[in-house]
Amino acid sequence: MNPYYKYQTLKHTFITRAAKMLSDLREAVSGTEQDFTTGKLGRAVFLLSIPMALEMLMESVFAIVDIFFVSKLGPEAIATVGLTESIITIVYALAVGLSTATSSLISRRIGEKNLEGASTAAFQAILTGILISLFIAVPGVIFAKKLLLLMGASAVIVQEMWGFAAIMIGSNTVIMLLFIINAIFRSAGDAAVSMRVLWMANLINIVLDPLLIFGWGPLPAFGVQGAAMATATGRGLAVLYQVYLMFRGKKRVQLHLRHIRIEWPVMSSLLKLALGGVSQHIIATSSWIILIRIISVFGSIVVAGYTIAIRVVNFALLPSWGLSNAASTLVGQNLGARQPQRAERSVWITGWINILFLGSIGMILLVFSDSFIRFFIQDPAVIAAGSVSLRIISIGFIAYGFGMVLVNALNGAGDTFSPMLINIVCYWILEIPLAWLLAVHAGLNESGVFIAIVIAETMMTLSAFWIFRKGKWKLKQV
Numbered sequence: 001m002n003p004y005y006k007y008q009t010l011k012h013t014f015i016t017r018a019a020k021m022l023s024d025l026r027e028a029v030s031g032t033e034q035d036f037t038t039g040k041l042g043r044a045v046f047l048l049s050i051p052m053a054l055e056m057l058m059e060s061v062f063a064i065v066d067i068f069f070v071s072k073l074g075p076e077a078i079a080t081v082g083l084t085e086s087i088i089t090i091v092y093a094l095a096v097g098l099s100t101a102t103s104s105l106i107s108r109r110i111g112e113k114n115l116e117g118a119s120t121a122a123f124q125a126i127l128t129g130i131l132i133s134l135f136i137a138v139p140g141v142i143f144a145k146k147l148l149l150l151m152g153a154s155a156v157i158v159q160e161m162w163g164f165a166a167i168m169i170g171s172n173t174v175i176m177l178l179f180i181i182n183a184i185f186r187s188a189g190d191a192a193v194s195m196r197v198l199w200m201a202n203l204i205n206i207v208l209d210p211l212l213i214f215g216w217g218p219l220p221a222f223g224v225q226g227a228a229m230a231t232a233t234g235r236g237l238a239v240l241y242q243v244y245l246m247f248r249g250k251k252r253v254q255l256h257l258r259h260i261r262i263e264w265p266v267m268s269s270l271l272k273l274a275l276g277g278v279s280q281h282i283i284a285t286s287s288w289i290i291l292i293r294i295i296s297v298f299g300s301i302v303v304a305g306y307t308i309a310i311r312v313v314n315f316a317l318l319p320s321w322g323l324s325n326a327a328s329t330l331v332g333q334n335l336g337a338r339q340p341q342r343a344e345r346s347v348w349i350t351g352w353i354n355i356l357f358l359g360s361i362g363m364i365l366l367v368f369s370d371s372f373i374r375f376f377i378q379d380p381a382v383i384a385a386g387s388v389s390l391r392i393i394s395i396g397f398i399a400y401g402f403g404m405v406l407v408n409a410l411n412g413a414g415d416t417f418s419p420m421l422i423n424i425v426c427y428w429i430l431e432i433p434l435a436w437l438l439a440v441h442a443g444l445n446e447s448g449v450f451i452a453i454v455i456a457e458t459m460m461t462l463s464a465f466w467i468f469r470k471g472k473w474k475l476k477q478v
Contacts, residue, residue: 004067025050031192032178036330037111037337045349048191052322055182055195059318062202067311069209070227071376075304076154077224078377080161082307083151084168089285091136091172097278098129098176099183100328101270104414107187107329108478110252111336118252122184125258125268128274129180133173140169151289152296167228174235183240187329187412188252193245201238205230276416280423287427291435291453295446297435298458300447305373305385312372312386316361317400323354324405328412331473335413340474347409347468354401361395365390389450396454403461406468414478422463431456 024043027034028050036044070077101422102125109118140147144166148158178201211219212226222229246255296303330346365372373386407419431452438448467473 011062017144029054029192029195031190034189035341036189036333037339041330041342041346042349044330045326045346045353048189048326049323049350049353051191052186052325053319054322055186055191055198056318056322056325057321058195058199058202059314061315062205064311064315065206065416066209066227066231067308068376069213070224071308073213073224075300075377075379075382076092076156077161078304078307078382079153080157080164080224080308081227081301082292082303083148083153083157083296084165085307086151086289087165088168088175089148089176089288090282091133091169092179093281093285094136095129095134095176095179096122097276098125098132098270098274098283099179099280100277100411100416101125101273102180102183103187103325103328104273104412104416104478105266105270105330106184106253107274107332107412108336108414110188111333114379115254118188119255120263121266121270122246122253122254124263125180125184126177126268127262128267128270129176130173133176136172137170140172141166144169147434152235153294154300162222163225164228167225167232167313171228171232171236174232174239177239178235181239183247184246184253185242185300186325187332189329190251190253191326191329191472193249193251197238197242197245200241201234203234204237208233232321236270248443269478273414275415276420277411280416280420283420283423284427287423290432291449292469294435294439294449295441298446301379302385304377304379305382306389306446307388308373308376308382309386309389309393311376312365312390316358316365316394316397317404320354320358320401320404321408323350323357324408326350327405328408331409331412332414335474335476343409343413344471347405349404351402354405355398358401359398362394365394365397369394385446388447392447392450393453396457399458399461403457403464406461406464410464410468412472413473414476415473418467418473419464422460426456426460427465 024046028047032047034044034047036048047222067078067081070081078347102121105121105125106118109115109121145158145162148162148165178197182197185191185193185197208230209227210216212222212229213224215221245251246253292303292306295306327347327350334340334343334346369387369390370383370392373383378381410416410418434455435449435452438444438452439446440448442448444451
């Protein structure tokens with residue numbers, strides 16, 4: 001072929017593909033009517049994963065901005081956030097577990113083209129979340145100080161900064177509903193809606209954070225409690241917007257007055273799925289609580305460094321969770337449409353993308369760990385502690401990138417029991433004892449805890465891979 005014509009052909013191909021990608025990107029962000037049980041699977045992964053990754057990216061930006069402002073108040077304030085989050089992870093575990101069950105039911109009904117069944121399941125999930133959150137809020141506010149004391153908080157934190165914990169735990173209903181309703185939109189294929197809702201919540205929080213923490217004009221400075229007030233306000237307004245969209249919007253799942261009732265068979269199915277989903281997350285997060293309790297033995301400086309490092313880690317992991325959520329939706333919808341092979345191929349595609357993404361991020365964190373910690377605080381001791389944890393934990397990113405996709409795929413299929421067993425073995429039986437042995441008995445101090453985290457996450461990935469390859473999840477009925 002003439003070199004000129006070859007060049008023109010390549011140029012035309014490049015322009016055509018670039019234009020198609022930009023078109024798909026606009027569709028993914030603005031919202032799509034794509035049926036994810038038909039068409040090119042690569043495009044389906046793209047249309048779902050982009051808004052889901054952007055949704056989680058904003059959540060990670062929120063985490064970074066939040067700790068950025070709080071860090072200006074000193075190590076005790078940072079430790080307050082870290083210790084409170086170690087407690088409220090139980091709330092997140094319940095919210096994520098219920099969201100997992102919700103996603104499995106909604107995506108399966110959508111794949112079956114049963115929109116009425118999807119709407120019925122949606123309201124039962126919302127009702128369940130509200131009831132559970134109320135049982136957490138009241139005792140959480142009353143015993144906030146005692147909970148912080150139990151977690152090893154200093155006297156300053158317990159006496160002066162307990163309001164942060166009280167507000168965060170007391171407003172857990174908005175956390176629960178934000179997770180559940182976004183899972184409804186996401187698993188129905190309306191991922192762009194979930195993205196916009198979370199962006200709204202976190203943008204409001206980012207604006208309110210400095211105003212309420214440091215004070216501005218007539219607003220007093222609430223200190224670290226102001227961060228909790230900003231979070232509750234932003235997420236609360238986002239939930240109101242979600243409810244509006246559910247009743248007044250024109251999305252795949254819509255609620256009407258006829259859906260506002262208890263459907264015991266549907267709620268029973270939801271609770272059975274949620275039991276495995278909630279259990280696996282409670283196992284993982286309770287393990288994290290015990291780990292931070294072990295770390296607290298080495299002082300508030302180490303806890304503060306670890307808290308900042310975990311925020312940076314979450315910044316990297318949350319977009320990857322968005323990618324793995326895409327796999328969950330595709331698995332559920334395609335199993336509902338009785339296309340198990342298409343469901344499996346979607347997992348492999350998403351898994352390899354996540355490995356490349358998270359592996360690259362892990363290398364960056366490994367090399368520039370000091371710079372990331374220094375962005376938040378200038379205390380040399382906190383920087384040193386945070387850098388060590390960031391370097392060690394980032395080593396396991398490649399394995400974990402694949403593992404989170406496999407686990408979410410199993411959950412999307414309705415097999416919430418297998419990931420629960422994986423978590424029991426990897427986190428309770430392996431991670432906690434190993435962390436204690438390495439940190440205390442082997443004399444590695446906090447580094448021993450971080451090494452145990454990497455080993456446990458790698459074992460989680462290997463276990464999930466073995467179960468996924470067996471293929472029993474393809475036969476799961478929900």
